[in-house]
Amino acid sequence: MNWNELYYQDAYLTEFDSEVISCQSRDDGYAIVLKETAFYPEGGGQPGDQGTLNEVHVLDTHQTQDVVIHYTDAPIEPGTRVHGRLNWQRRFDLMQQHSGEHIFSGLVHKTKGYENIGFHLGEDTVTLDFSGVLNEADLLNVETLANEIIWKNVPVQITYPDQKELSTLEFRSKKELEGSVRIVSFPGADVCACCGTHVSHSGEVGLIKVLSFQNRKGGTRVEIVCGNRALKYVQAVFRENTAISHLLSANILETSQAVTRLNQDYGSLLHEIHETTRRLLEEKKAELSDHQPLAVLTASHIDPKDLRVLCNDIVEEKHAGVAAVFSLHEDGWKYVMISKTMDLRPLCKALNARFNGRGGGPGDMVQGALTSGSEEELRQFLQDSLES
Numbered sequence: 170m171n172w173n174e175l176y177y178q179d180a181y182l183t184e185f186d187s188e189v190i191s192c193q194s195r196d197d198g199y200a201i202v203l204k205e206t207a208f209y210p211e212g213g214g215q216p217g218d219q220g221t222l223n224e225v226h227v228l229d230t231h232q233t234q235d236v237v238i239h240y241t242d243a244p245i246e247p248g249t250r251v252h253g254r255l256n257w258q259r260r261f262d263l264m265q266q267h268s269g270e271h272i273f274s275g276l277v278h279k280t281k282g283y284e285n286i287g288f289h290l291g292e293d294t295v296t297l298d299f300s301g302v303l304n305e306a307d308l309l310n311v312e313t314l315a316n317e318i319i320w321k322n323v324p325v326q327i328t329y330p331d332q333k334e335l336s337t338l339e340f341r342s343k344k345e346l347e348g349s350v351r352i353v354s355f356p357g358a359d360v361c362a363c364c365g366t367h368v369s370h371s372g373e374v375g376l377i378k379v380l381s382f383q384n385r386k387g388g389t390r391v392e393i394v395c396g397n398r399a400l401k402y403v404q405a406v407f408r409e410n411t412a413i414s415h416l417l418s419a420n421i422l423e424t425s426q427a428v429t430r431l432n433q434d435y436g437s438l439l440h441e442i443h444e445t446t447r448r449l450l451e452e453k454k455a456e457l458s459d460h461q462p463l464a465v466l467t468a469s470h471i472d473p474k475d476l477r478v479l480c481n482d483i484v485e486e487k488h489a490g491v492a493a494v495f496s497l498h499e500d501g502w503k504y505v506m507i508s509k510t511m512d513l514r515p516l517c518k519a520l521n522a523r524f525n526g527r528g529g530g531p532g533d534m535v536q537g538a539l540t541s542g543s544e545e546e547l548r549q550f551l552q553d554s555l556e557s
């Protein structure tokens with residue numbers, strides 16, 4: 170810990186006074202270095218802080234070697250006294266997520282022995298990669314244990330043990346560490362080397378909720394949210410499920426059973442519709458006379474595959490010269506025409522032109538869609554075209 174890293178002296182420092190040491194122009198703004206700062210620079214998976222220096226906006230904070238660089242949208246003269254103000258809402262949210270991640274990863278390590286091998290603190294959620302396979306029951310268990318640590322409101326301990334103490338200390342660490350090591354402990358859950366900012370008591374994490382997990386390459390990727398993000402998430406899910414329960418007139422904790430019943434009803438209805446349509450089409454087909462030069466059948470909402478089968482049956486069973494089947498849909502007609510004796514392409518072209526349609530195909534089978542025309546007009550048009 171350096172004397173000018175105010176965020177390490179007090180992670181809750183939201184305002185401070187300092188002096189500008191240097192200010193350099195960059196392509197996308199300015200890079201300002203201060204004598205001391207409470208702006209945490211990106212590191213250890215935690216994004217850099219945002220806020221203001223006097224009236225100037227700090228868009229991001231990074232560190233190169235030992236220097237903290239504030240990326241700003243305007244310059245400030247070196248030597249100027251500045252008042253720094255953090256976007257505290259954002260920083261506290263990041264502290265809730267980061268501390269929650271430690272508690273969760275520590276408990277995965279404790280219960281399963283897996284290492285955290287990846288940590289991404291995103292805009293919406295926190296993504297963690299673990300070195301072993303976790304299933305739903307494992308995650309439910311860790312989620313419960315993690316929230317119990319929150320209820321215990323244990324004080325977070327941050328220490329800088331010397332090399333001798335370090336050699337006997339058991340702690341999680343993502344990389345080989347040199348020099349002074351900062352150890353962050355959540356008693357009962359985790360001991361880990363970390364350079365980030367943390368809440369002072371586990372209770373401030375508020376709530377830890379697992380959102381999803383994926384087993385991949387022998388490991389597990391887990392998505393969690395903590396603190397205010399978890400509250401917002403639970404509120405949104407509750408709002409959604411309340412709306413669903415009203416729509417289904419179902420108890421709020423029994424919506425999935427209600428949807429299962431609805432799906433079954435829907436499945437039976439679809440089956441019934443399919444059977445009724447099939448019978449209706451069989452009847453319509455039976456009514457057609459044999460050996461006609463033109464056999465036209467109209468129906469509605471038949472899918473294109475069934476349309477082709479039906480049209481083909483009419484040619485085969487009724488020995489029609491030309492069979493045409495039209496199906497009416499919300500956006501107009503779908504059609505198929507089949508003939509063993511004539512090239513249907515000119516007729517198809519004329520039909521499309523007359524009824525604002527499109528389509529085509531090899532000469533013995535054409536299909537397409539029309540956007541206008543009544544059943545009567547279609548029949549008349551085909552009749553006239555084949556007679557002429």
Ligand SMILES: [Zn+2]
Nearest residue numbers: 213363364365
């Ligand atoms: Zn950390």
